[in-house]
Structures are given as C-alpha cells and as structure tokens.
Amino acid sequence: MIKVKTGVAGLDKMLNGGLIAGRPYLVSGVPGAGKSIFGMQFLMQAVQEGKSGVYITMEERRRGLKQNFEVFGWDIDKVRVVEATPELGNNMWEIRAEASFINMTLNMNNLTDTIKQHLVSGVDRIVLDSITTLKMLYPSEVDARREILSMIHFLTDTGCTSLLLAEKWDDGRSMESFLAEGSIELRIIEEKGIKKRALEIKKMRGTDFDEQWRPMKITNRGIIVYADEALFKP
Numbered sequence: 001m002i003k004v005k006t007g008v009a010g011l012d013k014m015l016n017g018g019l020i021a022g023r024p025y026l027v028s029g030v031p032g033a034g035k036s037i038f039g040m041q042f043l044m045q046a047v048q049e050g051k052s053g054v055y056i057t058m059e060e061r062r063r064g065l066k067q068n069f070e071v072f073g074w075d076i077d078k079v080r081v082v083e084a085t086p087e088l089g090n091n092m093w094e095i096r097a098e099a100s101f102i103n104m105t106l107n108m109n110n111l112t113d114t115i116k117q118h119l120v121s122g123v124d125r126i127v128l129d130s131i132t133t134l135k136m137l138y139p140s141e142v143d144a145r146r147e148i149l150s151m152i153h154f155l156t157d158t159g160c161t162s163l164l165l166a167e168k169w170d171d172g173r174s175m176e177s178f179l180a181e182g183s184i185e186l187r188i189i190e191e192k193g194i195k196k197r198a199l200e201i202k203k204m205r206g207t208d209f210d211e212q213w214r215p216m217k218i219t220n221r222g223i224i225v226y227a228d229e230a231l232f233k234p
C-alpha cells in the first residue's frame with residue numbers, strides 16, 4: 001500500500017504517513033474553512049516530489065486563485081489549472097485549460113466529459129473545487145448523486161489520488177462522505193468569543209488514523225495541523 005504525503009504539516013502524522021494513493025477523498029468545510037488552500041497545498045506537495053497535479057476550479061478564476069495563493073509562495077503555474085466556471089445569466093459554462101477554451105451550454109455530460117479530456121495521462125493528483133458547484137447543476141438530488149458517483153468512479157479509474165472539495169452546510173447528511181474512501185473536515189469553531197480552526201479525519205478506509213479533532217492554523221506557509229495538541233484543554 002503506497003501512501004502519499006498531503007503536504008499539510010501534522011496531517012500526515014494523523015494519517016500514519018499520508019493518504020493511501022490512487023483513491024478519492026472528500027475535504028469539507030464551511031466557506032473560509034481553508035478547503036481551496038488545502039487542495040492547492042496538496043498539489044504543491046506533488047510538484048515538490050516531481051509529480052503532476054490538476055486543479056479544476058468551478059468557483060474562482062485562475063487569476064484570483066493565483067493571487068490568493070501567492071501569499072503562500074506557491075506558483076500555481078506549476079500545476080494544470082482547469083477553469084470550469086458558470087457564466088451567470090446566459091446558461092453557459094466556460095472551460096479553459098492553458099490556451100484552449102470552449103463555451104458550452106449548461107449540460108452535465110459535456111461538463112464532466114470536458115473535464116475528463118483535460119485529465120491527461122501521467123497526472124498523479126486531482127483536486128475538484130468543488131463538488132458543491134457541480135451538484136448545483138442538477139435539478140434533483142437523485143441526479144446529482146448519480147453524477148457525483150460517476151465522477152468518483154471516474155477519478156478512481158484514473159488511478160490518481162484525488163480530493164473532492166465540498167461546502168458543508170449540514171451535519172452528516174452529505175452522501176459524498178459515504179462514497180469517498182475517506183473524509184476530512186475543516187472547521188471554524190468559537191469558544192468564549194475566540195475563533196479557532198480545527199481539523200478532523202472523519203473516515204479513512206484501510207488505515208489507522210487519529211480520530212481526534214486537532215487544532216489547525218492557516219499561516220503564510222499554508223495549513224499547519226498540530227497533531228500532538230488537544231483542541232480543548234481539559
């Protein structure tokens with residue numbers, strides 16, 4: 001069993017070495033929890049190891065991402081960024097990767113097919129930001145579920161280690177967490193008026209892991225998890 005390093009300091013210790021390679025994982029949290037940072041940090045780790053990554057962004061444009069991640073000293077030009085963002089109002093999605101881009105009508109099959117075309121062979125890691133946006137394309141929960149399941153199967157077939165980023169609005173109801181091989185949640189909690197960040201590994205098939213909530217911070221070097229510290233002092 002091969003494990004890959006996440007690039008998030010402290011987390012690999014919680015995972016007993018890292019994520020089992022070649023599987024899809026869910027990373028969830030409220031807006032601002034740090035999901036996109038987590039995703040890019042995961043790809044930057046791949047770059048450091050001489051491997052390749054694809055970041056599919058359905059929310060923010062490449063330019064915005066580049067600016068956001070510059071503070072961490074990350075050069076996102078080292079990963080392939082695929083933009084798949086809705087053009088609000090005209091029912092079109094635009095997909096761009098490097099020089100090429102296509103305008104297309106809102107249609108789920110096009111979208112996943114086009115995303116798939118950009119996942120050229122030789123890619124080691126994929127981040128999809130986010131499946132929440134993907135889900136919004138479907139009129140019904142049943143359709144959304146079927147498509148997400150198909151996306152998870154597709155990602156598994158690629159042999160890549162992949163992260164599905166998801167907005168978390170509710171507790172426990174998310175079906176993605178059942179489908180993925182593992183699930184990590186990033187949280188912002190408030191205690192006596194002070195906000196704290198925390199990370200929990202909710203599920204991880206095939207390996208032992210630290211089940212406790214651990215404190216985390218977002219610093220100018222990215223996300224750090226304090227694997228040896230308790231979130232709440234006894």
Ligand SMILES: Nc1ncnc2c1ncn2[C@@H]1O[C@H](COP(=O)(O)OP(=O)(O)O)[C@@H](O)[C@H]1O
Binds near residue numbers: 032
């Ligand atoms: N350099 C930084 N130092 C500390 N915190 C930061 C820094 N850059 C961003 N953040 C925090 O990260 C949050 C955004 O993280 P992001 O990954 O975009 O969240 P999400 O994708 O979950 O919505 C911001 O709200 C901010 O609190």
Ligand SMILES: [Mg+2]
Binds near residue numbers: 035036059
């Ligand atoms: Mg985000």
